[in-house]
Amino acid sequence: MFNLLIGLDAGVVPADRMFEYTDDRVRRELGDEYELRIERLPALSMPEIGDERFEQVATLGRILSLRATGRTHRFEFEPNPRLKPIPVETVRELADRLNVDPEGWEFRRTHWAVKQAELFEVLFEYVAGAPRSIDRTYSPSAAVQFPTDTPLDSKLVAVMMPFDPNFDVVYETIALAVEDIGMECVRVDNIWEHDHVMGDVLSLLWRARIVVADLTGRNPNVFYETGLAHALPRRTILLTQNADDVPFDLRSIRYLHYGIGSKARKMLQEQLSDRLRTLSSSRQL
Template identity: 45%
Template sequence: MYNLLIGLTRGEVEADRLFEHTPDDVRQYLAPEAGQVRIERLSNLPTLLMPETGFGDEPQIARVGHVTNVNNSRYGYTFTFVPNPAIAPIPSPRIEAAAGALDITDWEFHRTHWAVKGVDLYRVLDQELSSRVKPKVFQFPTSEPFDPDLVAVMMPFSPAFAAVYESLKAGIEGAGMRCLRADDIWERDHILDDVLSLIWRARVVIADLSEKNSNVFYETGIAHTLGRDTILVAQSMNDIPFDLQGIRALKYLNNREGRAELSRGITSRLKTITAS
């Protein structure tokens, strides 16, 4: 899935324009309880932002990134769009040319609204617009298959987290899934390539932000950009960066009781995600 924001370049959408041109099953996933919007799910999705085509003086370009700071306002919702610096702006005509693959109707290009599409944005952009949107510092392994039972675990490489990983693994297996972390595999010369492969293939990513580990922060950003369901965990809420504090996280204590509670929380959260 991905967020499609057309004409919302000032960071606000009216309530009746949210989820226009959004499939019913996707709408149900994002607002399952009497229309209550699950903001953390919107924030986890990659986002395509562009102006209405053919109107005004705004540059006719689209940007790929993600949304954060989504909040209720008097008339709808405000948000902050954060562009992905690794992806160059895309001329709007190229997005229009790929409209079918992106599930965008011609009418939508001339309508200010926020839609959510049941399409893997990065796969489409790689296939349809690969000359413009490939990241500059790495390549996504687009030929590798998606694994609906795989959970990728991103956490510091430290013996102090060995027991935490075992607790996460127990919680994941309790939900009928399996897990891997980057040091479980050695398929490529560069560890980042193994990390990218793991995130690309995974259904869910668990990111332990404890100790403000910069590698885990980077990997979490990649997971969010790819639209993977991402579960944040941390031993202290102070370890969570400001831009991610609007997303719910599981706090745990690194002792036997705390890790057991973390395991149960992971099982519960995964069951909710896979049932959607």
């Protein structure tokens, strides 16, 4: 999910414009403590399309604070200085994949919406020029070579986690969540198709439709594999037992925080099943 702020340049949004154009399911998921949950989501702030008072660009950033004050909500938006502004026409071109109605009034109405879409993945694919199918061509001279002649497996979920038996019970939980939605998962250390383990990693990432990456313990192999998954790009779900193990640059991406007790693992199974179901039904691969 991500925050979409349109026409909100003064740090204030009327209460009746909060959550306009937001699906009811998203509102329920945010719950009563939505202020805290919203602050964890990436944000895209832009003027109303056609408003000549403002430069027609959208800015990526995050919400530092949000609080209800009577008939308004006051907030602080912090732009990311490392990310260039995006022309609003580009945002409109990507509207369908960002769950915005390109033909409606949403781009021309001041409001705050929360959208069920992976903002950075959509923008990365657009900027990188990746097509919407598996037929992207990679240079044979590249240091990392994927098996581009291998087809995508629409039922395959790749699981990246430390090569440690302590994670076996976590993998069993992930496998149950994947099974719940009729897909299949493979943990990279459970396959041996190539002489070099990296060959198995590249093959699995290329064939998988969805990647689940457990960042617990800041394992460098998992970080590297997660970077490859994002670069392809593949729809990626991040997990961790410790929020401090999520690198700063990834904290704007939603992740599932879990425990290893039986009740906590049951909750992880349910949350992961819901997330997998959403991604597997998405039109974007």
